[in-house]
Amino acid sequence: MTFSTTDTRERILLTARELFHSSSYADIGIKQICDMAQVKKGSFYHFFPSKRDLALSVIDNMAEDWATGFVQEAFDPQLSPMERLDYLVDGAYYWQKATKDIDGRMPGCLFGNLALEVSTRDDVVRTRLSVVFEKIHRQFAQTLVEAVQISDIEPLNTDLTAQAMLAYFEGIILLAKSRNDPEVIQQLGGAIKSLRIENSN
Numbered sequence: 001m002t003f004s005t006t007d008t009r010e011r012i013l014l015t016a017r018e019l020f021h022s023s024s025y026a027d028i029g030i031k032q033i034c035d036m037a038q039v040k041k042g043s044f045y046h047f048f049p050s051k052r053d054l055a056l057s058v059i060d061n062m063a064e065d066w067a068t069g070f071v072q073e074a075f076d077p078q079l080s081p082m083e084r085l086d087y088l089v090d091g092a093y094y095w096q097k098a099t100k101d102i103d104g105r106m107p108g109c110l111f112g113n114l115a116l117e118v119s120t121r122d123d124v125v126r127t128r129l130s131v132v133f134e135k136i137h138r139q140f141a142q143t144l145v146e147a148v149q150i151s152d153i154e155p156l157n158t159d160l161t162a163q164a165m166l167a168y169f170e171g172i173i174l175l176a177k178s179r180n181d182p183e184v185i186q187q188l189g190g191a192i193k194s195l196r197i198e199n200s201n
Contacts, residue, residue, distance in 0.1 A: 008039055008043050008047070009047045011037040011038070011039065012033060012034075012037045012039055012043070012044060012047060012048065012054070013054070013057055013058060013061055014037075014061075015033055015036045015037035016028070016033050016037075016054050016055075016058050017058045017061060017062060017110070019032065019033060019036070020055065020058055020110065020113075020114065021107045021108075021110045021113065022103070022107055024117065025055065025113075025114060025117050025118055026117065030044060030051060033054075052122065052124060052125060055114070055118075055125055056124070056125065056128050058110075059110075059111070059114070059125070059128050059129060059132060060128075062110050062111070063111075063132045063135070066132075066136075067135070070088075070091035070092075070095065071088070071091075071136065071139070073087065073091065074087040074088035074091055075088070075139045075142075075143065080150075080152065081143045081144070081146045081147035081150070081152055081153075082147065082152055082153075082193060084143050085143065085165075085192055085193050086190075086193075088169070089169075089185060089186075089189030089190065089192060090189075092169070092173060092185055092189070093182055093185040093186050093189065096108075096173070096176065096177075096182040096185060097182040100180065100182055105180050106176060106177045106180050106181070106182055107177070108173055108174060108176075108177035109170060109173045109174075111129055111132050111133065111170075112170045112173060112174055114129060115129050115133075116174075133166065136166055137162050137163055137166050138162075140161075140162035140163075140165045140166055141158050141159055141161075141162035143162075144156070144158040144161055144162055145158050153196070154196075155199065156196045156197060156198055156199065157197045157198060157199045157200070160197040161195060161196050161197045164195045164197060165192050165195050168191070168192050168195060169189075169192060172184060172185055172188045172189060173185060175188075
């Protein structure tokens with residue numbers, strides 16, 4: 001059976017994404033990725049000069065899925081601002097629960113997992129992850145701006161509160177992963193709407 005060039009690159013990318021998400025980035029070797037994707041090392045290096053280059057592509061690929069998947073759905077302008085936050089928490093819960101039901105364990109957030117493992121050792125990967133987190137931060141901030149405009153919430157520091165919400169969201173996913181219990185996301189997620197940092201006088 002032969003595969004097109006696009007198929008080969010996609011199989012390497014998706015295989016690495018699955019492995020990086022379910023295991024330690026440091027523990028996954030190029031040989032393991034090639035074996036699982038059923039490609040030769042020469043094909044790997046044709047598309048990805050290094051494991052780091054592959055990791056950057058995995059981050060971009062996952063970010064695109066988020067941008068066009070449940071994160072886009074959660075931040076749908078047709079939803080009220082507070083409904084968007086509920087949708088985001090519910091989306092994270094059902095995604096993590098579905099994966100645990102299949103694999104027996106929660107994968108957590110790929111971006112958060114990589115940030116914890118790689119950020120102190122690779123500034124290039126850390127910077128790419130920061131770009132992803134900044135995009136999500138801006139979506140939180142815009143949601144809060146709209147909530148203030150329609151008087152759903154009292155005026156607050158939308159930028160800092162958005163950062164706090166992102167940190168809280170990632171934190172409860174990490175906590176849930178440490179317990180292998182997606183119910184933690186449901187139990188704690190609603191509190192995200194009560195976070196607020198006041199404007200400085």
